[in-house]
Amino acid sequence: MARVITVAVVDDDRMLRDGLRAWLDGVPDLRLVATAATVAELLADPGRYGDPQRAPADVVLLDLVLRDGSDPADNIRRLLRTGSRVLMISTVPDRSRIIEAIRAGADGYLTKDHDLPTLVCAVKDLAEGRGAHSMELAFACAYDDSPARPRLSPRERQILLDYASGMTLKSAARRAGITVHTAKDYLDRVKAKYQQAGRPTYTKLDLALRVREDSLDGG
Amino acid sequence: MRSGTDRAQSFLIVATLLYRGSHLTVAVMAVAHRPWHPPLQHLGLAAALGLSALTYGTALRRGRFDRRHIWADILVTGCVLPLALCAWGGVREPPTIAWAMLLGGSATATAAIALDRLHALVVVALLVLTHFIGYQAVDATPAVVVGHLNSLVSSAVMTYAFRWYLLRQGRLLDEANARALAAEAHKARYAERLEHHRALHDTVLATLTTLAAGTVDANAPEVRQRCAREAAYLRRLIQQTAEETPHREIGAALEEAVGSVESLGLRVTAQYHALPQVPPEAAAALGHAVREALNNVRRHAGTGHAYLTATADPDGGGGAVVTVVDRGPGFDPARCEPGLGLRGSVHGRMTEAGGRATVDTAPGEGVRVELRWPG
Numbered sequence: 001m002a003r004v005i006t007v008a009v010v011d012d013d014r015m016l017r018d019g020l021r022a023w024l025d026g027v028p029d030l031r032l033v034a035t036a037a038t039v040a041e042l043l044a045d046p047g048r049y050g051d052p053q054r055a056p057a058d059v060v061l062l063d064l065v066l067r068d069g070s071d072p073a074d075n076i077r078r079l080l081r082t083g084s085r086v087l088m089i090s091t092v093p094d095r096s097r098i099i100e101a102i103r104a105g106a107d108g109y110l111t112k113d114h115d116l117p118t119l120v121c122a123v124k125d126l127a128e129g130r131g132a133h134s135m136e137l138a139f140a141c142a143y144d145d146s147p148a149r150p151r152l153s154p155r156e157r158q159i160l161l162d163y164a165s166g167m168t169l170k171s172a173a174r175r176a177g178i179t180v181h182t183a184k185d186y187l188d189r190v191k192a193k194y195q196q197a198g199r200p201t202y203t204k205l206d207l208a209l210r211v212r213e214d215s216l217d218g219g
Numbered sequence: 220m221r222s223g224t225d226r227a228q229s230f231l232i233v234a235t236l237l238y239r240g241s242h243l244t245v246a247v248m249a250v251a252h253r254p255w256h257p258p259l260q261h262l263g264l265a266a267a268l269g270l271s272a273l274t275y276g277t278a279l280r281r282g283r284f285d286r287r288h289i290w291a292d293i294l295v296t297g298c299v300l301p302l303a304l305c306a307w308g309g310v311r312e313p314p315t316i317a318w319a320m321l322l323g324g325s326a327t328a329t330a331a332i333a334l335d336r337l338h339a340l341v342v343v344a345l346l347v348l349t350h351f352i353g354y355q356a357v358d359a360t361p362a363v364v365v366g367h368l369n370s371l372v373s374s375a376v377m378t379y380a381f382r383w384y385l386l387r388q389g390r391l392l393d394e395a396n397a398r399a400l401a402a403e404a405h406k407a408r409y410a411e412r413l414e415h416h417r418a419l420h421d422t423v424l425a426t427l428t429t430l431a432a433g434t435v436d437a438n439a440p441e442v443r444q445r446c447a448r449e450a451a452y453l454r455r456l457i458q459q460t461a462e463e464t465p466h467r468e469i470g471a472a473l474e475e476a477v478g479s480v481e482s483l484g485l486r487v488t489a490q491y492h493a494l495p496q497v498p499p500e501a502a503a504a505l506g507h508a509v510r511e512a513l514n515n516v517r518r519h520a521g522t523g524h525a526y527l528t529a530t531a532d533p534d535g536g537g538g539a540v541v542t543v544v545d546r547g548p549g550f551d552p553a554r555c556e557p558g559l560g561l562r563g564s565v566h567g568r569m570t571e572a573g574g575r576a577t578v579d580t581a582p583g584e585g586v587r588v589e590l591r592w593p594g
Binding site for chain 2: 091092093095111113135136139142143145161162164165166167168170171174175
């Protein structure tokens with residue numbers, strides 16, 4: 001049997017934290033080890049993060065916008081430094097913020113209206129080192145019109161668009177005439193491009209080139 | 220609609236063209252009635268006609284004068300022509316060169332509306348000077364000279380006053396129009412907000428109030444279903460109003476379609492992005508086709524869940540792309556005749572409105588309906 005995956009939740013809504021606790025209590029392979037209203041509060045938690053002897057949670061579910069006004073990208077980087085992987089959650093898909101979060105290194109994004117199996121599946125994917133994909137994340141990338149967006153190949157774009165429309169990865173792969181495995185590779189690659197583009201090696205020259213390409217595309 | 224200042228500009232062009240036209244008529248008659256005139260008279264007239272055609276023709280086409288044409292007309296028709304006629308025109312008497320002098324009046328009039336104030340003053344001074352020299356050379360009486368110079372100056376002053384007044388009126392009209400448009404947009408936004416408030420009142424607010432009163436079991440399946448439906452409505456509302464778009468034809472049509480199937484128990488996950496502006500009949504066709512496609516999901520997919528996306532065409536072109544997807548059993552498109560819903564209502568309705576519908580499916584793979592407008 002697989003080892004138990006540890007999960008922490010950072011959300012400023014207590015009701016939602018309690019709800020997730022109740023939900024995850026019933027899942028055999030997951031254990032909720034810490035909840036907090038802010039990232040600072042979580043990292044100061046003596047039960048898990050204050051003690052260097054104890055490992056941080058495998059996966060942190062992080063609310064996209066916290067009421068303490070902290071910067072989502074900053075929150076993500078702080079959590080990544082502890083060794084956790086980060087799955088973003090939010091009530092409404094705020095696309096520019098989703099893109100920012102992926103650039104900052106978050107591994108997945110879900111809206112809060114998904115059912116428990118979808119959430120558990122995403123957490124397991126992340127804990128096992130795979131990328132978690134969702135329709136709303138694909139949609140945010142597919143319709144990202146910011147000048148800093150990475151360049152996607154036609155195939156990557158097609159899979160992204162089809163997956164963003166709600167098709168299963170299997171159906172999107174069939175439509176494109178490729179295997180599910182390859183289709184998932186494409187989605188992983190898109191996310192990797194965003195994460196790479198989020199790194200500071202991104203120069204102003206790159207940005208200027210991208211803006212020029214955009215105006216050529218639009219013309 | 221053209222702006223008020225553009226219309227004022229066009230009016231000034233036509234007015235000065237008519238003025239020049241009257242002068243040219245006099246010139247043609249003067250030259251034609253004296254066939255014994257030397258060729259210089261004919262050449263001068265041809266030059267004046269050609270330059271006028273160039274200056275006013277271009278201005279009519281472009282909606283404004285080309286300054287180079289104005290200067291060419293002033294220098295050739297206004298300055299060189301009268302002096303040349305005096306020097307080499309042969310007959311040295313005032314009436315013979317009067318037609319050329321007359322053209323100076325329409326030249327200063329046009330300069331006063333096409334050039335800035337300083338340049339217009341220079342032009343008037345230049346013409347007054349050359350025409351004074353010209354009339355002196357043919358020994359015109361002071362009355363003729365003063366009368367002519369007066370007409371040169373007053374033509375410029377008059378058109379300058381017209382220009383000032385008309386452009387000011389045009390600007391005021393433009394400002395009033397902009398204010399009216401803004402007020403209309405504001406009114407439309409207000410009406411939209413009221414409509415949203417009414418919908419929120421009847422749904423979310425009513426549900427929350429009932430839950431807060433503790434009179435119903437919040438865990439009862441029908442209460443949870445209702446909460447999920449209303450949360451989905453709020454999500455769509457936020458997506459639709461995230462971008463401040465004055466047009467909401469597609470959004471309203473889709474909302475109606477989603478609302479109609481949600482009340483029958485279908486869950487719809489909707490994602491919208493940059494909904495484009497389309498004519499009302501295209502929005503109605505999209506709404507109708509989406510409703511049929513969603514009904515198809517409800518009847519045949521067996522999952523109780525549909526995915527709806529609506530966006531501007533990602534390949535550009537200003538069109539709309541709407542997809543309705545389910546993760547049900549699908550069907551074999553080669554063997555299975557698609558239901559009347561897909562073939563009749565969805566295809567028929569989209570084609571009628573100048574759009575297109577494509578259905579993609581395979582056994583075990585769900586159904587994807589894509590609607591495009593224009594097709």
